[in-house]
Amino acid sequence: MQAILLVGGFGTRLRPLTLTTPKQMLPVLDRPMIEHVVSGLGRHGVDRVVLALGYQDDAFRAAYPDGRCAGVELCCVVESEPLDTAGAIRFAYEASDMGAVPSTFLVANGDVITGLDVSELLRLHRAAGAEATIHLIEVEDPSRYGVVVTNAGGRVTAFVEKPSPPAPSRWINAGTYLMEPSVIGRIASGRRVSVEREVFPAMAADGTLWALRHNTYWVDAGTPETYLRAQLDLLDGRRGPAAAGVSGEAVVDPGAVVERSVVMAGAVVAAGSVVRGSAVHSGAVIEPGAQVLDSVVGSEATVGRGARVADGTLIGEGSAVAPGAALSGARVPEAA
Numbered sequence: 001m002q003a004i005l006l007v008g009g010f011g012t013r014l015r016p017l018t019l020t021t022p023k024q025m026l027p028v029l030d031r032p033m034i035e036h037v038v039s040g041l042g043r044h045g046v047d048r049v050v051l052a053l054g055y056q057d058d059a060f061r062a063a064y065p066d067g068r069c070a071g072v073e074l075c076c077v078v079e080s081e082p083l084d085t086a087g088a089i090r091f092a093y094e095a096s097d098m099g100a101v102p103s104t105f106l107v108a109n110g111d112v113i114t115g116l117d118v119s120e121l122l123r124l125h126r127a128a129g130a131e132a133t134i135h136l137i138e139v140e141d142p143s144r145y146g147v148v149v150t151n152a153g154g155r156v157t158a159f160v161e162k163p164s165p166p167a168p169s170r171w172i173n174a175g176t177y178l179m180e181p182s183v184i185g186r187i188a189s190g191r192r193v194s195v196e197r198e199v200f201p202a203m204a205a206d207g208t209l210w211a212l213r214h215n216t217y218w219v220d221a222g223t224p225e226t227y228l229r230a231q232l233d234l235l236d237g238r239r240g241p242a243a244a245g246v247s248g249e250a251v252v253d254p255g256a257v258v259e260r261s262v263v264m265a266g267a268v269v270a271a272g273s274v275v276r277g278s279a280v281h282s283g284a285v286i287e288p289g290a291q292v293l294d295s296v297v298g299s300e301a302t303v304g305r306g307a308r309v310a311d312g313t314l315i316g317e318g319s320a321v322a323p324g325a326a327l328s329g330a331r332v333p334e335a336a
């Protein structure tokens with residue numbers, strides 16, 4: 001099966017990390033995010049992935065110069081301007097010539113890491129004769145997602161993007177879809193079109209959209225909190241055997257405390273410092289007595305002596321936190 005992977009967004013919620021690296025090329029423990037996503041698709045029968053690129057497309061081509069990622073063939077297409085999620089699907093479908101042999105294809109958001117069994121999605125899609133089928137996941141607070149209401153057989157009766165409370169359901173669009181080629185004809189060309197706001201609501205109204213309720217491992221790693229969670233889940237063994245967080249090529253002083261954190265190759269954690277619930281990217285330096293709590297320190301960044309960064313602070317690549325500073329939920333540099 002062929003898949004279109006949407007990876008052209010600006011990733012504004014992860015700025016300043018995404019000012020220098022596109023979101024799906026940010027590291028998740030030991031590999032770029034995209035490799036976790038593509039290897040999951042490859043395990044479930046996807047053998048060709050069309051990358052729908054836009055923002056910082058060169059970073060992807062440089063990382064996979066031989067056109068393969070996690071054992072899967074890649075095809076790169078680039079929008080000259082962002083066409084939004086549905087516009088990107090149409091552009092990628094046409095630019096990669098997927099229509100040459102029209103068949104069911106998969107679409108996934110590039111920041112969704114999931115254990116979804118695609119064959120289960122395909123079973124429902126085929127049995128229902130659906131035009132498109134969406135994977136749904138159940139969440140506590142659906143207000144910031146696309147909420148999907150189905151009948152008992154799985155036909156979608158309502159698709160409401162970011163509903164005001166009370167939400168009509170706790171089952172949300174999990175960002176993986178199967179589509180028939182006819183969906184492409186529903187997407188206007190040459191302008192921004194959102195699959196969540198335009199295409200799916202129209203299909204729900206026509207009765208051609210289905211959805212599979214399937215609770216499995218799932219994280220949309222697009223916010224500071226979930227980007228960190230995607231990594232800590234690997235340490236906690238929520239996706240297979242618990243992984244080690246500290247790279248063998250990092251330097252952690254015996255007098256430092258590193259708890260439930262990722263410390264990547266070439267990072268230095270000095271004596272008397274504390275790193276807890278955080279990710280310290282390659283080449284970053286945590287100076288003596290500094291504390292990094294529930295935060296991300298970008299590559300080659302420095303947290304100065306005695307500084308404290310906490311509560312979802314993001315430090316951009318190569319940036320510096322002054323010695324003794326105290327930051328909570330901050331962005332460095334701030335203007336980002």
Ligand code: GTP
Nearest residue numbers: 006007008009010011012013052082083084088110
């Ligand atoms: P934020 O700016 O933080 O909302 O991130 P984002 O730009 O990535 O947007 P969002 O997470 O809502 O997008 C969902 C998926 O669609 C991500 O994988 C994006 O990379 C991708 N995406 C969003 N807009 C476009 C677009 O215009 N073109 C392409 N090719 N992909 C897009």
